[in-house]
Amino acid sequence: xxxxxxxxxxxxxxxxxxxxxxxxxxxxxxxxxxxxxxxxxxxxxxxxxxxxxxxxxxxxxxxxxxxxxxxxxxxxxxxxxxxxxxxxxxxxxxxxxxxxxxxxxxxxxxxxxxxxxxxxxxxxxxxxxxxxxxxxxxxxxxxxxxxxxxxxxx
Numbered sequence: 622x623x624x625x626x627x628x629x630x631x632x633x634x635x636x637x638x639x640x641x642x643x644x645x646x647x648x649x650x651x652x653x654x655x656x657x658x659x660x661x662x663x664x665x666x667x668x669x670x671x672x673x674x675x676x677x678x679x680x681x682x683x684x685x686x687x688x689x690x691x692x693x694x695x696x697x698x699x700x701x702x703x704x705x706x707x708x709x710x711x712x713x714x715x716x717x718x719x720x721x722x723x724x725x726x727x728x729x730x731x732x733x734x735x736x737x738x739x740x741x742x743x744x745x746x747x748x749x750x751x752x753x754x755x756x757x758x759x760x761x762x763x764x765x766x767x768x769x770x771x772x773x774x775x
Contacts (some may be wrong), residue, residue: 625635660685 633641639723657667670684681687689695701711
C-alpha cells in the first residue's frame with residue numbers, strides 16, 4: 622500500500638494497479654541497472670540471472686552477483702579499502718539498541734517540549750492520525766530518472 626492510493630476498503634482500480642506495477646517495475650529496473658553497473662555487466666545479463674529472486678550468498682557468488690562471502694565486518698573492510706582507508710583511519714561506532722519503551726516520557730518535566738518532541742510520542746501520534754490508511758514505505762519519486770509515463774505506455 623502506498624500513499625496516494627486509497628486502498629483500505631476496496632480493491633485497486635485498473636489505473637492504480639498499473640501505477641503500482643509501474644512503480645515496482647521502475648524500482649526493479651533501477652536496482653538491476655545499479656547492480657549491472659557495479660558488476661561491469663549489462664542489464665540483460667543481470668536480469669537473466671536475477672529475475673527478482675533472492676539468492677543465497679553461495680549461489681550469488683557462483684552467479685557473479687557478489688564479490689565474496691562475508692558479513693558486516695567484511696563489508697566494512699571492503700568499503701574502507703575502496704575508500705583508501707587503512708585500519709585505524711576510521712572508527713566504527715556501535716549504538717545500543719533503543720529500549721522497547723521508555724516510561725520516563727510520562728514523567729512530569731519542567732520543559733513540556735520534552736514530551737511534545739519525544740520520538741516515541743511523535744510516532745504514536747502519527748500512527749493514531751493515520752490509523753487504517755495505507756502508507757508508502759519509500760517515496761514514489763525515489764528514482765527521478767525513471768520515466769513512469771513511458772513505462773505505463775509499454
